[in-house]
Amino acid sequence: xxxxxxxxxxxxxAAEALAALAEHGDEAKLMAGGHSLLPMMKLRLAAPAVxxxxxxxxxxxxxxxxxxxxxxxxxxxxxxxxxxxxxxxxVPLLAAATGQVGDPQVRHxxxxxxxxxxxxxxxxxxxxxxxxxATVVVSGPNGQREITGPDLFSGFLESSLEPTEMITEIRVxxxxxxxxxxxxxxxxxxxxxxxGVSVQASSNGTQVALVNMHPTPVRATAVEEALASGxxxxxxxxxxxxxxxxxxxxxxxxxxxxxxxxxLTRRALQAAGIN
Amino acid sequence: MEIAVEINxxxxxxxxxxxxxxxxxxxxxxxxxxxxxxxxxxxCGACTIHLNGEAVKSCTVLAVQADGxxxxxxxxxxxxxxxxxxxxxxxxxxxxxxxxCTPGMVMASVSLLDENPNPTEAEVRExxxxxxxxxxxxxxxxxxxxxxxxxxx
Ligand SMILES: Cc1cc2nc3c(=O)[nH]c(=O)nc-3n(C[C@H](O)[C@H](O)[C@H](O)COP(=O)(O)OP(=O)(O)OC[C@H]3O[C@@H](n4cnc5c(N)ncnc54)[C@H](O)[C@@H]3O)c2cc1C
Ligand code: FES
Ligand code: FES
Numbered sequence: 001x002x003x004x005x006x007x008x009x010x011x012x013x014a015a016e017a018l019a020a021l022a023e024h025g026d027e028a029k030l031m032a033g034g035h036s037l038l039p040m041m042k043l044r045l046a047a048p049a050v051x052x053x054x055x056x057x058x059x060x061x062x063x064x065x066x067x068x069x070x071x072x073x074x075x076x077x078x079x080x081x082x083x084x085x086x087x088x089x090x091v092p093l094l095a096a097a098t099g100q101v102g103d104p105q106v107r108h109x110x111x112x113x114x115x116x117x118x119x120x121x122x123x124x125x126x127x128x129x130x131x132x133x134a135t136v137v138v139s140g141p142n143g144q145r146e147i148t149g150p151d152l153f154s155g156f157l158e159s160s161l162e163p164t165e166m167i168t169e170i171r172v173x174x175x176x177x178x179x180x181x182x183x184x185x186x187x188x189x190x191x192x193x194x195x196g197v198s199v200q201a202s203s204n205g206t207q208v209a210l211v212n213m214h215p216t217p218v219r220a221t222a223v224e225e226a227l228a229s230g231x232x233x234x235x236x237x238x239x240x241x242x243x244x245x246x247x248x249x250x251x252x253x254x255x256x257x258x259x260x261x262x263x264l265t266r267r268a269l270q271a272a273g274i275n
Numbered sequence: 276m277e278i279a280v281e282i283n284x285x286x287x288x289x290x291x292x293x294x295x296x297x298x299x300x301x302x303x304x305x306x307x308x309x310x311x312x313x314x315x316x317x318x319c320g321a322c323t324i325h326l327n328g329e330a331v332k333s334c335t336v337l338a339v340q341a342d343g344x345x346x347x348x349x350x351x352x353x354x355x356x357x358x359x360x361x362x363x364x365x366x367x368x369x370x371x372x373x374x375x376c377t378p379g380m381v382m383a384s385v386s387l388l389d390e391n392p393n394p395t396e397a398e399v400r401e402x403x404x405x406x407x408x409x410x411x412x413x414x415x416x417x418x419x420x421x422x423x424x425x426x427x428x
Pocket of ligand 3: 373376412
């Protein structure tokens, strides 16, 4: 399978990438690791006229201590996040989920910025983004803006970024020690989750986000509200499929996904020490 | 687009279409056919090579992304007649049946040991999750990797 022909532009800085996007508008697509975009181009589900390769913008590949948060450059690869001591210590949920993405070959190429911009409900990172209360820093023709939480995800495989914008940094608040857990249920080790759950507790309460349970990455607000009003983990987890519209595919029916969401949420809450 | 890629220590230049997949460049342009194509959908790992020393699936990389980079393919592992320790271990442990997955398995295994020189059996199994063997000879493949990690003892 070979993609439709396209023009290739290699950007060596964020400014060059933004200039290319400004020039070509929605004809153009950024390519970071290419591990979501290229498979879609090979299947001809995506056919951008211009590919802007941002994979070599090395100054957007970093992991820094930002005081109350960990700052991660958009082009930081999954592998670098998985093994980072800073991430393991301060955002253990992110390190754990990243280590379960695909396989080592995928983690050598895929980037955090790409994984969030792709906005795939079946992907692991969006759930971590929601459960940790992280923020993306976005650059565009009008300067910088920040997007936090569900506002980043506007539809099926659709982020709220404009075609002329790019993610430059992800800021993940430091974990405060109140409990976290990641659950991923799949049939083959390298696969996407059939259903997954990210849980992180903080002084603001417990945040629960689900993988592959809705057209967009989503927070399980019914579970969060039940916990906030004093329900125990098992009672709160029974609400995990409330308001969700999961799809039915060859891996799982709607009913099975609803069942998995409840079971995995209970396990995640209990493993996080929330009883 | 004109690209220059160093493969197994030799530089190869060619004018390629941007949509050329790296695996097609390696096999059809450079003529190194040791790297196999299994699924063409990023699933099987048969096309695994090293890009700057790390295992990647060459069906999921564009040739233009590898411009100016260093690649190693299965042909680049042996030192003349002297097999790479991983190749030797695969041979001694009977870690191949039809051999189709083998180039990718060996390249993934070498990368695995580079990152984790003393893996447990569970870590080897997990580290090879991106490589499928249709002959399902996983048991001996895992044995070979553990044997290579222990210096063949
Ligand atoms: C075999 C396989 C298994 C996988 N398994 C999993 C899994 O288990 N769990 C999981 O979560 N993921 C999985 N993935 C997806 C993988 O994590 C991807 O690497 C990731 O989703 C996308 O990152 P990327 O850098 O490759 O993005 P790309 O493919 O380069 O880009 C993806 C999209 O994001 C846009 N984009 C990229 N970077 C930016 C940026 N900085 N700003 C704005 N837009 C940007 C692109 O234009 C494109 O639309 C798998 C992929 C493969 C091939
Ligand atoms: S051919 Fe590349 S992963 Fe199967
Ligand atoms: S030996 Fe036949 S596919 Fe692995």
